Amino acid sequence: MSAAVNRRVTxxxxxHGPSARFLPxxxxxxxxxxxxxxxxxxxxxxxxGTSDEVRPHVPDDARVSFRQGRRGGPGVARTIALARAEGPxxxxxxxxxxxxxxxxxxxxxxxxxxxxxxxxxxxxxxxxPDGSTAGFPGDPDDGPIERGTVLDHWKRNDFLAPVHPAxxxxxxxxxxxxxxxxxxxxxxxxxxxxxxxxxxxxxxxAETGLLYRKWxxxxxxxxxxxxxxxxxxxxxxxxxxxxxLAAFGWTYPPAGAAATTSTP
Numbered sequence: 001m002s003a004a005v006n007r008r009v010t011x012x013x014x015x016h017g018p019s020a021r022f023l024p025x026x027x028x029x030x031x032x033x034x035x036x037x038x039x040x041x042x043x044x045x046x047x048x049g050t051s052d053e054v055r056p057h058v059p060d061d062a063r064v065s066f067r068q069g070r071r072g073g074p075g076v077a078r079t080i081a082l083a084r085a086e087g088p089x090x091x092x093x094x095x096x097x098x099x100x101x102x103x104x105x106x107x108x109x110x111x112x113x114x115x116x117x118x119x120x121x122x123x124x125x126x127x128x129p130d131g132s133t134a135g136f137p138g139d140p141d142d143g144p145i146e147r148g149t150v151l152d153h154w155k156r157n158d159f160l161a162p163v164h165p166a167x168x169x170x171x172x173x174x175x176x177x178x179x180x181x182x183x184x185x186x187x188x189x190x191x192x193x194x195x196x197x198x199x200x201x202x203x204x205x206a207e208t209g210l211l212y213r214k215w216x217x218x219x220x221x222x223x224x225x226x227x228x229x230x231x232x233x234x235x236x237x238x239x240x241x242x243x244x245l246a247a248f249g250w251t252y253p254p255a256g257a258a259a260t261t262s263t264p
Contacts, residue, residue: 008087075188118200
């Protein structure tokens with residue numbers, strides 16, 4: 001890996017036709033990021049499908065890579081996009097969301113300073129149709145999230161995670177080792193979050209880092225997303241994966257490497 005690529009964060013975005021119109025706002029929020037000296041970002045945009053609706057909204061910028069592929073849902077689109085990811089870190093940015101100023105720099109600061117932290121999340125605000133924002137109650141304290149914390153909270157709170165998976169920034173080698181996002185019709189990002197929690201420590205930044213758009217076309221607002229039979233199946237397989245990973249005893253970083261690194 002070249003010196004330049006070694007100081008690069010890849011931002012991965014899955015997009016489909018209805019959400020494509022929000023790409024310029026996501027791009028503007030990315031352009032507003034100020035990274036530490038020597039660092040750069042690249043934006044990997046992957047369409048879930050092969051329509052003619054998305055490409056016109058993709059910015060003409062050498063830092064932006066756009067590809068299309070057969071439909072499989074956002075988890076499949078993000079995972080196939082990893083083929084174009086370079087650098088040590090991958091940041092998630094959904095097509096309809098926006099980063100807040102400083103979000104990427106805060107992620108990098110934590111992951112660079114704390115080698116035993118595998119992933120970061122942050123405070124998220126809902127971005128409502130009228131432009132106002134609304135927060136979530138019960139955010140954890142700023143700082144490290146110990147292994148198993150997310151799964152425990154998720155089980156005790158009707159499958160609601162204490163942190164938002166749409167705000168993830170993760171070490172690329174850890175993300176690929178876990179196989180990317182889960183092969184689920186929804187909650188694929190929560191499944192990844194639970195897997196990360198099973199094998200590595202995380203970090204929560206109490207400063208708002210993401211505006212999560214609420215709009216009529218989003219996948220999580222559809223009736224199918226709330227189907228009780230599907231929800232039961234999704235949560236069961238996500239939990240089973242996380243518990244199996246924890247039981248196997250594989251951790252990130254590996255035990256030998258962890259002994260030589262500092263902890264927060």
